[in-house]
Amino acid sequence: MRRAKRAEQCVWSIFATCVGFGGVVAGEGGLVEVFLPFQVASRREMEERLRAAYPGATEDGPLSREAARLLEGYFAGKVVTFELPLDEGSFTPFQRQVYGIVRRIPRGGVMTYGQVAALLGRRGAARGVGVAMARNPLPIIIPCHRVVGSGGALIGYSGAGGTDSKRWLLQWEGAGL
Numbered sequence: 001m002r003r004a005k006r007a008e009q010c011v012w013s014i015f016a017t018c019v020g021f022g023g024v025v026a027g028e029g030g031l032v033e034v035f036l037p038f039q040v041a042s043r044r045e046m047e048e049r050l051r052a053a054y055p056g057a058t059e060d061g062p063l064s065r066e067a068a069r070l071l072e073g074y075f076a077g078k079v080v081t082f083e084l085p086l087d088e089g090s091f092t093p094f095q096r097q098v099y100g101i102v103r104r105i106p107r108g109g110v111m112t113y114g115q116v117a118a119l120l121g122r123r124g125a126a127r128g129v130g131v132a133m134a135r136n137p138l139p140i141i142i143p144c145h146r147v148v149g150s151g152g153a154l155i156g157y158s159g160a161g162g163t164d165s166k167r168w169l170l171q172w173e174g175a176g177l
Contacts, residue, residue: 011061012050013068014043017075019168021046024071025054026063030085033137034067037075038161038168067141074140077172079107082141094125098132105146108174112150134158145169 010032012025022037023046033053040046050057067084074080082103088096101119105111113133117125133144139159145166149155157166 010054010057011059011064012054012057013060013064014046014050015068015072015075016043017072019075022068022071022075023047023050024064024067025050025057026061026067027087029087029089031063031067031138031141032087034071034139034141036139036160036165038159038165040160071140075172084141086138086141094128095132095135098129099136099142102133102142102144102147105143108176110146110148110152110170110175112148112152114150116147130156140169146173146175 010025010027012023015022015024015037017037020037020040021043022040023035025032025034035046035049035053037046040049063084067082070080070082070084086099088099091099097120098116101116102111113126113129114123116129117123120129122128129147133147134156136142136144136158139145145157145159154163154166154170157163159165161168
């Protein structure tokens with residue numbers, strides 16, 4: 001993910017969910033990375049992952065705490081709006097465009113990679129959209145799980161748990177699959 005970021009400028013917070021413990025990292029420019037809770041059974045395990053990925057980062061800053069609170073709400077079944085600053089410093093211009101569109105997909109909704117590309121005015125860029133989704137460091141906040149293959153196929157999910165997690169997230173949100 002975005003670990004080239006200077007870890008000593010980052011803060012992290014842990015959130016507890018019905019499927020495990022997740023983490024969120026923030027830097028001076030906004031949110032940097034979300035660690036999904038799938039396959040993480042303990043707070044200690046998530047803390048170890050965060051410390052390994054961001055050595056020198058500290059625990060609990062205001063932005064990471066707020067993001068963790070919202071993510072806990074999301075995983076508790078609440079409708080949450082993530083109106084938080086994102087650190088887009090390492091995003092390409094194309095990724096910024098793709099992520100902007102994907103952030104507007106409503107809870108329970110889906111779009112295909114081709115539909116996102118068409119909204120960009122680049123009908124032939126579905127693969128590029130897929131690459132941007134695979135490099136998304138902020139799953140849930142940039143809801144890449146809501147982007148599916150043609151015909152609704154659940155292809156490609158680089159988040160923890162792979163396509164099983166994608167399916168779980170979409171069902172959690174009430175998406176008709």
